[in-house]
Amino acid sequence: MVARLLGLAFLFLPISLVTCTTHVVQTNQSWEVVYRDTYVYGVVNKAVILECGSTVPDIYIWSFTKPGTEAIKAVVWDLGKGPRIQKLAETLGKLTVISNSAALSIEKLPLAAHGLFTCQAIYDTEQEPIVYYYYVHLTVRVPVSKPYLLMSDVSPVEGSTMWMRCNLENGTGPVQYVWQHETRTGNVSTIAQGDSSVINVTNVNRNHTGWYRCVASNAVNSESSNRLWLDTIFGPDIPQIDVTPYSMTERGYSALERETVSLLCQAQSNPASQYVWFYNNSQVYSGPQFTITKILRMHTGDYACLAQNTYLNTRSKKTISLTVYCECDL
Numbered sequence: 001m002v003a004r005l006l007g008l009a010f011l012f013l014p015i016s017l018v019t020c021t022t023h024v025v026q027t028n029q030s031w032e033v034v035y036r037d038t039y040v041y042g043v044v045n046k047a048v049i050l051e052c053g054s055t056v057p058d059i060y061i062w063s064f065t066k067p068g069t070e071a072i073k074a075v076v077w078d079l080g081k082g083p084r085i086q087k088l089a090e091t092l093g094k095l096t097v098i099s100n101s102a103a104l105s106i107e108k109l110p111l112a113a114h115g116l117f118t119c120q121a122i123y124d125t126e127q128e129p130i131v132y133y134y135y136v137h138l139t140v141r142v143p144v145s146k147p148y149l150l151m152s153d154v155s156p157v158e159g160s161t162m163w164m165r166c167n168l169e170n171g172t173g174p175v176q177y178v179w180q181h182e183t184r185t186g187n188v189s190t191i192a193q194g195d196s197s198v199i200n201v202t203n204v205n206r207n208h209t210g211w212y213r214c215v216a217s218n219a220v221n222s223e224s225s226n227r228l229w230l231d232t233i234f235g236p237d238i239p240q241i242d243v244t245p246y247s248m249t250e251r252g253y254s255a256l257e258r259e260t261v262s263l264l265c266q267a268q269s270n271p272a273s274q275y276v277w278f279y280n281n282s283q284v285y286s287g288p289q290f291t292i293t294k295i296l297r298m299h300t301g302d303y304a305c306l307a308q309n310t311y312l313n314t315r316s317k318k319t320i321s322l323t324v325y326c327e328c329d330l
């Protein structure tokens, strides 16, 4: 008899992917009931198999205890004439007993099936019947839904503080969040990760500009949000002025009479700078590039470029001095 039971145990290795332990029914000379605990992790709306030991008992009763309650309620029993499913089973999903076994199969796991299943099994051996209590602790997990990313400000001003939140509708905790940044050039990097669904960005700068997404993960799955563009508003920085043709003296830039001189102004800004040129404090031109064809000695003086960020209403200015020489001076 011992050999027969052991043999069966090896033939009926559990098929379920979620059951954590396997048992071998052995004869036990004592009268004591044998208690066994297993932990099964199922996913809502997915299938799960709950094993009642690894060999078919002669008699068994499956019961269910809802968390937070003490009552043990019958789900299905079989006293040798086939399984008798109780009404309670209807609340536990599409529940069936797998043929030629005492294992329960639940096809579409509802949240309500989260709880303690107990299979009381009796093996009628030649010497003595053995009684087993299999406690199957079923945890029903919910996959994370697709998160959506929220920013306190999608166009923050450089130097300000903002937050980003990864909103999740469903998902059994603990949930881990990963925050990704993708630059204009397509470089992707992880900027933060952890169990917080909110991150603060203090002292926002222009390098924070780009696409953001968050990825939420739990024990079941991982989902990524759509990406959201962050556009840092800044500037204008101090302008840079390029003079062509380039010629410097100790008094500043210099040019020869009748040359064509071009002054190009550039100041980093978002939105892009608007430019105004001044000659000796009088406005002479609007636009980044001021060109003087056939420059004369009378054009000697101070040239200033004013860059403006019309959105922030901020401005910055740079002045150069330009001396025009006659070829006859040389």
Ligand SMILES: *[C@@H]1O[C@H](CO)[C@@H](O)[C@H](O)[C@H]1NC(C)=O
Residues within 6 Å of the ligand: 026, 027, 028, 029, 030, 032, 034
């Ligand atoms: C048999 O019973 C004893 C307690 O009397 C227990 O310690 C032992 O684990 C049992 N054997 C099996 C195989 O369960």
Ligand SMILES: *[C@@H]1O[C@H](CO)[C@@H](O)[C@H](O)[C@H]1NC(C)=O
Residues within 6 Å of the ligand: 145, 146, 169, 170
């Ligand atoms: C969250 O779960 C509820 C209940 O199962 C479902 O109705 C809803 O569609 C889920 N939401 C998302 C975003 O998956």
Ligand SMILES: *[C@@H]1O[C@H](CO)[C@@H](O)[C@H](O)[C@H]1NC(C)=O
Residues within 6 Å of the ligand: 183, 185, 187
């Ligand atoms: C992209 O990231 C890699 C590694 O972090 C770095 O070496 C590279 O310079 C980056 N490229 C750009 C265009 O930022």
Ligand SMILES: *[C@@H]1O[C@H](CO)[C@@H](O)[C@H](O)[C@H]1NC(C)=O
Residues within 6 Å of the ligand: 163, 196, 198, 199, 200
């Ligand atoms: C973000 O800042 C708020 C206050 O502005 C604070 O309550 C919160 O704890 C901060 N969160 C993190 C993750 O630093």
Ligand SMILES: *[C@@H]1O[C@H](CO)[C@@H](O)[C@H](O)[C@H]1NC(C)=O
Residues within 6 Å of the ligand: 205, 206, 207
């Ligand atoms: C932005 O990134 C560039 C290149 O990595 C770096 O030189 C610059 O200092 C950064 N600017 C800020 C405001 O962090």
Ligand SMILES: *[C@@H]1O[C@H](CO)[C@@H](O)[C@H](O)[C@H]1NC(C)=O
Residues within 6 Å of the ligand: 280, 298, 300, 301, 302
């Ligand atoms: C502009 O200023 C320069 C130097 O201050 C001076 O030499 C020049 O005459 C001025 N030009 C005009 C048109 O005022």
